[in-house]
Amino acid sequence: LFCLLSAAAIGCSTSQSTAASRPAEVALNLVPAPQSMEIQPGELPLQGPVRLEVDAAAPNARRALEEVLAGLGIATDDAATTRIGLRLSDDAAPGEEGYRLVVADDVQLSARTDTGLLHAVQSLRQLLPAQAQPRYRLPRIVIADAPAYRWRGLSLDVARSFLSVAYLEKTIDRMAFFKLNRLHLHLTDDQGWRIEIMRYPKLTQIGGASAVEGGRSGHYTQAQLKHLVAYAQARGITIVPEIDVPGHVQAALASYNELACDDVENLSPYSGREVGFSVLCLDKPDVVYPFVRHVLEEVMAIFPSQEIHIGGDEIKHPLYADFVARAAAMVDAMGRTAIVWEEGSVADTDTDVVLQLWNDRYDIAAAVEEGHPLILSPCSYLYIDHGNYAGQPETYDWCRKEGVPLARLYAFDPAPFRTAIGIEAALWTELVHTDAAADNRLWPRLAATAEVAWSPAGQRGYHGFRQRMGALRPHLDAMGIRYHPEPDLGWD
Ligand code: TNX
Numbered sequence: 001l002f003c004l005l006s007a008a009a010i011g012c013s014t015s016q017s018t019a020a021s022r023p024a025e026v027a028l029n030l031v032p033a034p035q036s037m038e039i040q041p042g043e044l045p046l047q048g049p050v051r052l053e054v055d056a057a058a059p060n061a062r063r064a065l066e067e068v069l070a071g072l073g074i075a076t077d078d079a080a081t082t083r084i085g086l087r088l089s090d091d092a093a094p095g096e097e098g099y100r101l102v103v104a105d106d107v108q109l110s111a112r113t114d115t116g117l118l119h120a121v122q123s124l125r126q127l128l129p130a131q132a133q134p135r136y137r138l139p140r141i142v143i144a145d146a147p148a149y150r151w152r153g154l155s156l157d158v159a160r161s162f163l164s165v166a167y168l169e170k171t172i173d174r175m176a177f178f179k180l181n182r183l184h185l186h187l188t189d190d191q192g193w194r195i196e197i198m199r200y201p202k203l204t205q206i207g208g209a210s211a212v213e214g215g216r217s218g219h220y221t222q223a224q225l226k227h228l229v230a231y232a233q234a235r236g237i238t239i240v241p242e243i244d245v246p247g248h249v250q251a252a253l254a255s256y257n258e259l260a261c262d263d264v265e266n267l268s269p270y271s272g273r274e275v276g277f278s279v280l281c282l283d284k285p286d287v288v289y290p291f292v293r294h295v296l297e298e299v300m301a302i303f304p305s306q307e308i309h310i311g312g313d314e315i316k317h318p319l320y321a322d323f324v325a326r327a328a329a330m331v332d333a334m335g336r337t338a339i340v341w342e343e344g345s346v347a348d349t350d351t352d353v354v355l356q357l358w359n360d361r362y363d364i365a366a367a368v369e370e371g372h373p374l375i376l377s378p379c380s381y382l383y384i385d386h387g388n389y390a391g392q393p394e395t396y397d398w399c400r401k402e403g404v405p406l407a408r409l410y411a412f413d414p415a416p417f418r419t420a421i422g423i424e425a426a427l428w429t430e431l432v433h434t435d436a437a438a439d440n441r442l443w444p445r446l447a448a449t450a451e452v453a454w455s456p457a458g459q460r461g462y463h464g465f466r467q468r469m470g471a472l473r474p475h476l477d478a479m480g481i482r483y484h485p486e487p488d489l490g491w492d
Helices: 016-021 057-070 112-129 165-177 222-233 251-255 287-300 320-333 340-347 365-370 406-412 437-444 445-454 462-477
Strands: 036-046 053-056 082-086 099-103 107-111 136-145 153-156 182-186 238-245 307-311 337-342 355-358 374-376 420-427
Touching: 053 057, 057 082, 057 107, 057 112, 082 112, 099 307, 107 112, 112 136, 112 165, 112 462, 153 165, 153 445, 165 182, 165 437, 165 445, 182 340, 182 420, 222 238, 222 287, 238 287, 287 307, 287 320, 307 320, 307 406, 320 337, 320 340, 337 340, 340 355, 406 445, 406 462, 420 437, 420 445, 437 445
Parallel strands: 053 082, 082 107, 153 182, 153 420, 182 238, 238 307, 307 337, 337 355, 355 374, 374 420
Antiparallel strands: 036 136, 099 107, 099 136
């Protein structure tokens, strides 16, 4: 039934009557929709324990599978007849993240990598109920799947208002359920500096103690961040740190006044919502560049991400382009790749420097022509600090006064951006001060983000997405997500 309703969207073959006669409790509701899915007649009953056959080189997928089974009360036993296999194989599926999931007389998940197998486990989890049942049935099915884009992200602003390690862990778990794979942490801004830097302890002593008005202050120790990196990695997610320079630095200037030009009068911590007023003193290169380099050295020792975000947004300064070029070259010399907000396209950088698009105010056509990879976060589709609906309290609307409703985000098409490597939804937190508010802005819109980034255009469709998300609601509830009661999904 679910398959017929969403056939156009998930591309299952509509010819078989088995789908129509399938009992409703057998779910085929995958978000993001897989690249291809073939439904066969019949079901595989899962009664009693299952036998796991796991490739030793897939420890993360193994742990994820064991958690799913334990959560549903499905025991494992080496003597059981029904087998769930996790197999690494070079021809299982395309790419680093692709996978195959076959349910026949047993369940076989295969992929080239542990990460691919993690995605397969998430698909299996979505085919099963969210809560323990007396017994289970799986649809007989062949899924061959791989992401359309390699960058499927969330940008979280922990600088304006701090988010706890526990909340980030939860968010990582939930992102993994939808196969999102990048968590970009906006770690520094005018209102707060959230990452411990050993060489400059006042950055967190002073800069970590402030927040946007009404928001939470605090900082992460390096040990906490290393823990988070490992936690995310075990779930297929790379944490991408952002140190925002040369603007958005009032917290740093308040901590180390010498980073400011000598004529700057206001060096106190900032808790307002203005942007674009602070800048490292670019006329003091002997102070500023060593500072940036020392910070980046410690950042890179914590975060193995190939891409490191250096900000570069919302700043007008005669030496801006020069700064971005030098900072990006510094990242390159350290063996990593810089990401810069789109304003950085004015700088003369290597063509592998990634630009993050957030507006169309800046002309990036030339940068695309040069081949710069793009992460797409156009504010009128992907700034989810904007309302779920027009006029939602505690949301911005400067980019789009009708807000960014679920349907709007879902309709975003990355295809016209020739050099796009993917998309990122952005949650800025000037107006988001609690975990509940963050959940409300993130969900269900992050699920739509995941589908836009993962599923090929031919498999997307809002009608089918709504059906499938409707069916996945118990999973969101089981994860404790305090989502927006979205009327489009019947959740109001
Ligand atoms: C723009 S777009 C910002 C952030 C704000 C956000 C609020 C961009 C790179 N910067 O500094 O928090 O708008 O919506």
